[in-house]
Amino acid sequence: MTKRALITGITGQDGSYLAEFLLEKGYEVHGIKRRASLFNTQRVDHIYEDPHVDHARFRLHYGDLSDTSNLTRIMREVEPDEVYNLGAQSHVAVSFEAPEYTADVDAIGTLRLLEAIRFLGLEKKTRFYQASTSELYGLVQEIPQRETTPFHPRSPYAVAKLYSYWITVNYREAYGMYACNGILFNHESPRRGETFVTRKITRGLANIAQGLEPCLYMGNIDALRDWGHAKDYVRMQWMMLQQDVAEDFVIATGVQYSVREFITWAAEELGLTLEFSGQGVDEIATVTAIEGDRAPALKVGDVVMRIDPRYFRPAEVETLLGDPSKAKQKLGWTPEITARQMCAEMVAEDLRTARRHALLKAHGMDVPVSTEKG
Ligand code: NDP
Numbered sequence: 001m002t003k004r005a006l007i008t009g010i011t012g013q014d015g016s017y018l019a020e021f022l023l024e025k026g027y028e029v030h031g032i033k034r035r036a037s038l039f040n041t042q043r044v045d046h047i048y049e050d051p052h053v054d055h056a057r058f059r060l061h062y063g064d065l066s067d068t069s070n071l072t073r074i075m076r077e078v079e080p081d082e083v084y085n086l087g088a089q090s091h092v093a094v095s096f097e098a099p100e101y102t103a104d105v106d107a108i109g110t111l112r113l114l115e116a117i118r119f120l121g122l123e124k125k126t127r128f129y130q131a132s133t134s135e136l137y138g139l140v141q142e143i144p145q146r147e148t149t150p151f152h153p154r155s156p157y158a159v160a161k162l163y164s165y166w167i168t169v170n171y172r173e174a175y176g177m178y179a180c181n182g183i184l185f186n187h188e189s190p191r192r193g194e195t196f197v198t199r200k201i202t203r204g205l206a207n208i209a210q211g212l213e214p215c216l217y218m219g220n221i222d223a224l225r226d227w228g229h230a231k232d233y234v235r236m237q238w239m240m241l242q243q244d245v246a247e248d249f250v251i252a253t254g255v256q257y258s259v260r261e262f263i264t265w266a267a268e269e270l271g272l273t274l275e276f277s278g279q280g281v282d283e284i285a286t287v288t289a290i291e292g293d294r295a296p297a298l299k300v301g302d303v304v305m306r307i308d309p310r311y312f313r314p315a316e317v318e319t320l321l322g323d324p325s326k327a328k329q330k331l332g333w334t335p336e337i338t339a340r341q342m343c344a345e346m347v348a349e350d351l352r353t354a355r356r357h358a359l360l361k362a363h364g365m366d367v368p369v370s371t372e373k374g
């Protein structure tokens with residue numbers, strides 16, 4: 001029997017990789033996409049199947065995590081074997097600007113899905129994965145963080161995700177549902193949203209190297225993160241739903257780097273050596289050597305990074321480092337792609353785009369400019 005999966009957040013980074021993964025496994029994949037005034041399916045367009053074709057295994061439904069009746073209707077239509085709740089207002093800084101919306105979607109949205117499963121009597125059939133996060137640890141109580149480390153969320157996003165974590169545990173305990181949390185540490189890829197720090201850096205530096213942007217403006221570059229690759233992490237999301245008993249797992253690499261180190265790597269991928277000087281908001285990064293032809297717009301002495309306090313957060317998560325031992329032991333999982341390899345892949349992809357845009361610009365054509373700086 002073909003298994004049916006329903007993915008919320010299918011148009012996002014993880015949703016797109018997970019959809020590819022499940023299609024390869026032979027699943028019928030249903031996803032919820034939001035109505036938007038511009039196309040928002042770029043990350044899944046390559047796997048789109050014309051619904052008029054017989055046996056199409058990929059289908060998108062309009063919906064929103066803030067809309068109970070819509071979620072219940074989709075759940076009834078699809079009757080999924082597995083639900084992956086990846087949809088969220090997922091930007092931590094934005095959650096300080098839109099805390100109520102973030103709570104509605106990231107916290108109550110999860111409850112709406114769980115209730116839809118229960119209301120339709122699917123609690124013995126449908127397995128549920130909740131996209132929990134290392135942001136739950138926030139002000140860290142233990143290093144490294146594992147499944148038993150106490151939580152101390154530091155943003156409206158993390159507080160909303162805390163509700164979702166516990167309501168998932170609660171529905172497991174109260175109704176015997178197969179429901180589990182993946183507590184995932186930061187994971188990135190060339191498909192990462194442009195306003196998250198890694199992508200902001202790889203895209204920003206590639207644009208600067210090609211003369212499309214003057215300088216990268218950053219927030220707290222001392223922040224430490226445990227970065228993995230999204231492809232490695234979606235594999236785990238699926239594995240968590242294939243066990244005999246539902247359990248929660250930390251997914252991380254167990255290695256941590258600073259944002260400053262990530263900037264250094266991305267610059268190196270462009271043939272640039274940087275020197276950081278100054279303190280606090282006056283810190284800058286200057287080019288001290290250039291190798292190869294990847295940064296034709298730059299010369300030694302150019303400043304490519306400055307600090308802009310606008311990107312500081314009202315409460316910061318300074319350090320995160322995960323202990324994935326349980327996932328390794330029980331699920332046999334180990335990440336295959338290192339943070340450094342991932343950075344190289346992201347820069348290569350962003351450099352390709354920047355070169356294309358630089359060529360258009362050189363021929364007097366318009367290049368897309370985004371006002372989103374994250
Ligand atoms: P993205 O921001 O790339 O994707 C979020 C998805 O949620 C998009 O498809 C977005 O739609 C959708 N979405 C947003 N608001 C709503 C809404 N109101 N109703 C329905 N869908 C909505 O996130 P990631 O793929 O990086 O992350 C996936 C999940 O994992 C998220 O829940 C995130 O919080 C969590 N997480 C992510 C980590 C990471 O490092 N990436 C780590 C730990 C947890 P649209 O495309 O239209 O914007």
Ligand code: GDR
Pocket residue numbers: 090091092093132133134135184185186187195196197198200217218219220221223224225259311313316317318374
């Ligand atoms: P995070 O990711 O908040 O950890 O949440 P993000 O990449 O936004 O920030 C990581 C760290 O970098 C610092 N930082 C900056 N961040 C951004 N976005 N822009 C900047 O200019 C900048 N300068 C420094 C941040 O302060 C932070 O310390 C991500 C999201 O995917 C969540 O949904 C997910 O739950 C967690 O990862 C795990």
